[in-house]
Amino acid sequence: MNNIQKKIWLLAVVVLVIMASIWMSLTFYNQKMQNQYNNILERYLVMNELTRTSQEMVTALNNYLLTPIAENLDSIDRSKNQIQKMKDEVANFKNAENELALTSYINLIDSLIETTDRSLVFHSEDGTESAMEALNEATFISNYISEMTLTIIDTELKTYDRFYRAIINQSEELNQLGIWMLLLITFLLLLYTYWFSLRITKPVEQLTQAASELSKGRFDLKIAVDSKDEIAFLAKMFEHMRNNINNLILEIQKKAQLENELQQSKLLLKESQLRSLQSQINPHFLFNTLNTVSKKAYLEGSEETSDLLVSVAGLLRYNLKHLDKTMTLYHEVNVLQQYINIQKARFTDRLTFHTEIDEGCLHIEIPGLTLQPIVENAMIYAVEPNEEGGVISFRVKDEGDRVIVEVEDDGPGMAEDKIQQIIDEEQEHDTMVGHASGIGLSNVVKRLRLFYGCENVIKIEAKIGNGTKVSIHILKKRGDDQDDKGITR
Template identity: 65%
Template sequence: MNKIQKKIWMLAMVVLVFMSAIWIALTYYNHKTQSQYNNILQRYLGFNEVSIASQQLVTDLNNYLLLPSPANLENISHSKEKIRNAKYEVYKLKNAENDFALTNYLNLIDSLMETADRALLFQSEKETEDSAKEFSEATRISMYISETSLTLLDKELKTYELMYRGIIAQSKELNKLGVWLFLLVTSLSMLLTYWISLSITRPVENLTRAANELSKGRFDLQIKVDSNDEIAFLAKTFDHMRVNINNLISEIQEKAQLEHELQQNKLLLQESQLISLQSQINPHFLFNTLNTLSKKAYLEGSEETSDMIVNVAGLLRYSLKRLDRAVTLFEEVAVLKQYIDIQKARFTERLQLHIEVDDACLGVQIPGLTLQPIIENAVIHAVEPEENGGVIWFRISDDGDKVRIEIEDDGSGMPEEKIRQILEGQQVIQTGGHSTGIGLSNVVKRLRLFYENEDVLEIQSEMGCGTKVVLNIPKTRRDGHHDKTPDRG
């Protein structure tokens, strides 16, 4: 755990301890007050319950004397049970101060129940007059119980008045204590928070001022932060970075002149190479020568030879003029068909090509001479080495915001190491010596540069199971260019 975290945890623990202490204290006093209040209330409720139960017993006894029935007799039993329970609760309230009064009170309850039993006995023996007398006595005892209950309640009120006032005063003091504890905890928390925040923000402010100076280009000012936490380590690292940047700027300034001179020399070298290449072969002369040979072959009846020469001329013209700029898929497919016609003249039935093209996708932009090197790679590795030749599938389909191009063959497959080298842009030497010079690695580099996307091309292959090259061409480039359907007229 780092030091800043320790400071924050310390603040949280201090606040937690204070809040826990307040909660425990308030809970204790609240429980104590509640117990006192419940004790007083229980005394009041006990006397009141005895009074109500005695009156109910007299009422049920009167109903039974007027109409003896099992139901009314059952009601008397219930009332007697209630008065016994009430008596038991009142008995719990006995203490040294009310022992005499409460003993008489309990004796009255017993007298009431005995009188009720005698009334029932006389009623069962058909002694109506004696039963009525016992009922009158029970009524008198019930009224006396009610009066005694009021007397005891009044005495209890006077006895516990001081205690009740003490509870009220204690509650007020508890509220004051809660307010003072809240203010104390709030003050201590604010002081501790200020101290911890100051120990964090002050070094950050120093570091911010140093960063502002660096943004103004002042790399000669030392960055120093006085603290013993991670921000001090960050400041030392930042100062080390300042020194490195300052040294790097000096090195860049020294190398800038050398790079400029090197670039000038490179441009001169490229210009001289171009002039040398143009002096070796004139493209216009070569195109005119191929056109002348094509017409001569046609006049002599060699139409196949004428078509092949026309395809070679078109492929050569395309490779020389279109390599440095974007073309449409329509143009790429047209040149691809010319290349396949040339290869079919060489391999005849050994080369089988199946083309599935969605015409709606042919307006998408693509770097020039992208598909022909991939097809050429399939011809070299899947068709040429096999005695019976091979099959190549070429598909263009709509894939939402992209166009999916698949070039698949049934050759011997490609090892994983070679796939990795191609996708990493390493130069892979073609075996067989028939390449045009634009290999798969160059195609990968040009596609990634053109679309500014690393995942534009993928290669799926297993040894002995053929190879599939998949191009995921965006319909809209990052520069906002929208591709259009080409004009085939």
């Protein structure tokens, strides 16, 4: 029963079977009753007929004895044959209660025939007296037959009394059964029809509901139909479609996001490159010149100046070369050292720079020029404005699955909203003014995020007047490296 057509067929077949069985049983009973009635009636009719024919035969015999012509003889024979035939029929009516009477009856008929024959024989032998006597006898017997018929019919009535009453009772019972059956079937059919229509309409209703939800744009509701027919198939297909739409939407969203990110990283890169180009007015010339000046200073005995110049040249070269490349933490720390050397020459005692470096972590990959802007930022806000100078601590720590790089200063700190701006990468408030590489903190944050594909890569803790601590969390194992393609490209 898995589709609507089958259900309808089933209903029709059930109704048909019930009706057919009722019709058949009623017909069967009617037929049975009819047969019984016919039998009963036939008994009476045959016996009555027999009586009449026996009287006719006697009359015919009388006629023949009076006027012995062949015609009368024929009629005697005819009656005799008829009687013989009917006698056989009557013999079939025997039952336990009338067998004696019926046997006597049949014997009486035999006697009648014999007497008639005897009368005919006497007549042919010219024994008219004896023939008349036999006729008399035949008349008696014929009378006995009619009396006996009445007696037998009477006993029949008595014998069959119970039977007749049973027939009447049964037809009453049948009527009652018919009424009950009608009620029952009506009730059952109503129930079944109700259930049946529910089975068809309910899934349709559910499907309609689901369709209207879909049309309103709600793709998140599951379409469930409790049925096993075509509607269920429809619902399944519908559900499939919904899932597909959902998937497509998700895919489109993801693609759009990806596109967006790509665009951003491209813009960022362009910007960085532009800035670095702006600052490198013939950088090779500058670099060579710086090297020459350094050698010159060295030759003239000013070793300190020479070293400083080397540092500046190294920093310059690094900045030029490695802005868009992935570097190891080791290189970054080296560059940072050069930068600090330069700044030390500038600020002399005002700058105190502490380093705590876990050497084992230095192989970690990190986007180029990330540490320097952070330290530079600290320099600008914590050391430069302060006459007393400031302390900057730089730490590289191994913390299990990640490496933490911390830059801490004892400057005036940062306002909460400013931190938020940095975290939110809002460019207009960037602090690129005064940066050696021209790269602001926001840029670093953005690049770090893009590189690691993870939002909480940087953390800034600051209190007004109590220093700032910037920490970068680098996972040793990069979880999702599809995001950095945009950068390394």
